[in-house]
Structure formats: structure tokens, C-alpha cells
Amino acid sequence: MIDSSKQDLMRTIQVKFPRLSKGQKLIAEYILKQYDKAAFMTAAKLGDSVGVSESTVVRFANELGFSGYPKLQKALQELIKNKLTTVQRIELSNNYITMENALKGVLKSDMENIRVTLEKINPKIFDEVVNCIFNAKRIYIIGLRSSTALAEFLGFYLNLILDNVKVVAYGVSDIFEQMINISKDDLVIGIGFPRYAARTIEALNYAHGKGTKVVAITDSLLSPLATKSDYTLIAQSNMASFVDSLVAPLSVINALIIAVGLREKEKISSIFTGLEDIWEEYKVYSFKNDTLF
Incomplete structure (x- = not known):
């Protein structure tokens, strides 16, 4: 399924190939054969590579239905984002982010990710996932590599509300050993974004084979995590650089935690009342008043 968008663009x-001009055909042939290289080229560089002008490249993008070459380039980059090495991602970021605009550029990119996420995410699926969390006998959360922080965050707060949550992570035991007892009454929540961690995909496939309900928090319905899941929560994670953008995924996870918490208001109030006493007794947090005297 991952290759469907690639096939659409290539098709x-x-x-359109027969109707293209001679110069545009040269561009088309280059992209069909080396789209992974073309994705990192400016219009001028692509034109130089095939021996045509920059304006010919722009007209070629228009002929394909894109408003300009940057839109075509973005489509090409989408095709290969899961295959990008860190070095390629650095090269990609250099086209958009500079030392002068790093702060503004990254913040604007993250704002756009949240905006797109709000448009793409399905509220009904979100509500069904919340129901699944309450109906599950046990909940397993797995997110590896850069998604580890997201999995730990979700696990930390769900563990405060519920008592049946386990975060599956790399450690002394393999992830499959940690999931050996999963059943059809359980729930597995998999979190992953490009580049997708192979072990996370394998874990979801294992759970799916056991008849366990699977929820994926990922960037697209074309994601390999989504193909293994019963429910998918979409969170945009377009990267502004070699660092993964996890702002929108974290926002979705925050919403999930709050939605679960709202159903357990009394329990949460009791838990945090007890925690406040413990935190104060054992000085878990630094209180400003303590520093005044």
C-alpha cells in the first residue's frame, strides 16, 4: 500500500508523456528513473541535469497539475520520506531552514502540522479508540526509536489513570517476550513515524495475528503501521529537518489522555490528591516558597 501514491504520480x-514537449519528456524520463535524486533538486538543478531551462521544468510541473515546481518536489519527497537517510534529511532541511530563520521556520512548520492533523483526524475513530482503552483487559504501548518519548509519555499518564498499562520497550527482554501473553481481550497501541521502526511494525503484525485489537498513531493511512491496525489516528509529522517533528503526534496523545481522564474524573482527583501528599513529603518537586527563607 505504501507504493500507491508513487504509482499514482508515476502513472x-x-x-501525459505523449503530449509533453521534447524538453519535458527529458524531465519525465529522468524522474521516472531517478525520482529519489530529483526530489532533492531545485528546478534549476534538475533542468541542468537533463539539459533544459528552469522555466521548462516549471512548465512540466504545471502540466502534471501542480501549481509550481515546489509542489511537485514535495510530492516526490513524500514518496521517499521513509527511505531518507539522516544525511539526506539534512540536505532536505537546508532547502527550507537556515540559521537566520530556524526558530520561525520550525515553529511555523509545527503549526502547519497541527492544522493539517486537525483536518485529517477522524473524531469518530478517536472516540472509538477511547472506548477500546476502557474495554481492554490490558493495554500495551509500543513506540521505538524517536517515537519512544511519545510511547513513554502516553504510558506515564495512562498508568496514573488506569492500572493495566504496559510500555513495551527495548531492554533485557525482547519486545515479543514482553508481549507473549497478549490476547484478543487486550489492546496494542503502536506509535511510529517516518522512518518507521521495523520492530514496531513486526510487533503490530504479531498482535494482529493473535487477534488483539491494534491502534496505530502514525502519519498516514498508507503507513505500514496503519495497514496492521484496526483503528488509525493520523498525526502530521512533516519534518522541517533531520529532527522528527513530534508536535502534532504529542498533541493527539494529549487529547487521548485528557479524553480518558474526563471519564475518570473522580478517580483522577483521588489519585492526584494522594500524589500531592507523596510529592510534598518526599520533596519530589521544588517549591518556590522553600527558597524564600
Whole structure:
């Protein structure tokens, strides 16, 4: 399924090929054969590579239905984002983020990710996931590599509300050993974004084979995590650089935690009352008043 968007773009180029100009055909042939390289080229550089002008490259993008070359380039980058090495991601970020605009550029990118997430996420699926959390006998959360922080965050707060949550992580035992007792009454929540961690995909496949309900928090319905899941929560994670953008995924996870908490208001109030006493007794947090005297 991951290759469907690639096939759509490549098919569009093939269908339009006979009507293209001679110069545009050279561009089309180059992209069909080396789309992974073309994704990192400016219009001028792509034109130089095939021996045509920059304006010809722009007209080629228009011919494919894109408003400009940057839109075509973005589509090409989407095709290969899961295959990008860290070095390629650095090269990609250099096209958009500079030392002068790093703060503003990254913040604007993250704002756009949240905006797109709000448009893409399905509220009904979100509510069904909340129901699944309450109906599950046990809840397993797995997110590896850069998604580890997200999995730990979700696990930390769900553990305060519920008492049946386990975060599956790398450690002394393999992830499959930690999931050996999963059953159809349980729930597995998998978190992953490009580049998708292979072990997370394998874990979801294992759970799916056991008849366990699977929820994926990922960037697209074309994600390999989504193909293994019963429910998918979409969170945009377009990267502004070699660092993964986890702002929108974290926002979705925050919403999930709060939605679960709202159903357990009395329990949460009791838990945090007890925790406040413990925190104060054992000086878990630094209180400002303590520093005044």
C-alpha cells in the first residue's frame, strides 16, 4: 500500500508523456528513473541535469497539475520520506531552514502540522479508540526509536489513570517476550513515524495475528503501521529537518489522555490528591516558597 501514491504520480507522468514537449519528456524520463535524486533538486538543478531551462521544468510541473515546481518536489519527497537517510534529511532541511530563520521556520512548520492533523483526524475513530482503552483487559504501548518519548509519555499518564498499562520497550527482554501473553481481550497501541521502526511494525503484525485489537498513531493511512491496525489516528509529522517533528503526534496523545481522564474524573482527583501528599513529603518537586527563607 505504501507504493500507491508513487504509482499514482508515476502513472500520471506516463499518461501525459505523449503530449509533453521534447524538453519535458527529458524531465519525465529522468524522474521516472531517478525520482529519489530529483526530489532533492531545485528546478534549476534538475533542468541542468537533463539539459533544459528552469522555466521548462516549471512548465512540466504545471502540466502534471501542480501549481509550481515546489509542489511537485514535495510530492516526490513524500514518496521517499521513509527511505531518507539522516544525511539526506539534512540536505532536505537546508532547502527550507537556515540559521537566520530556524526558530520561525520550525515553529511555523509545527503549526502547519497541527492544522493539517486537525483536518485529517477522524473524531469518530478517536472516540472509538477511547472506548477500546476502557474495554481492554490490558493495554500495551509500543513506540521505538524517536517515537519512544511519545510511547513513554502516553504510558506515564495512562498508568496514573488506569492500572493495566504496559510500555513495551527495548531492554533485557525482547519486545515479543514482553508481549507473549497478549490476547484478543487486550489492546496494542503502536506509535511510529517516518522512518518507521521495523520492530514496531513486526510487533503490530504479531498482535494482529493473535487477534488483539491494534491502534496505530502514525502519519498516514498508507503507513505500514496503519495497514496492521484496526483503528488509525493520523498525526502530521512533516519534518522541517533531520529532527522528527513530534508536535502534532504529542498533541493527539494529549487529547487521548485528557479524553480518558474526563471519564475518570473522580478517580483522577483521588489519585492526584494522594500524589500531592507523596510529592510534598518526599520533596519530589521544588517549591518556590522553600527558597524564600
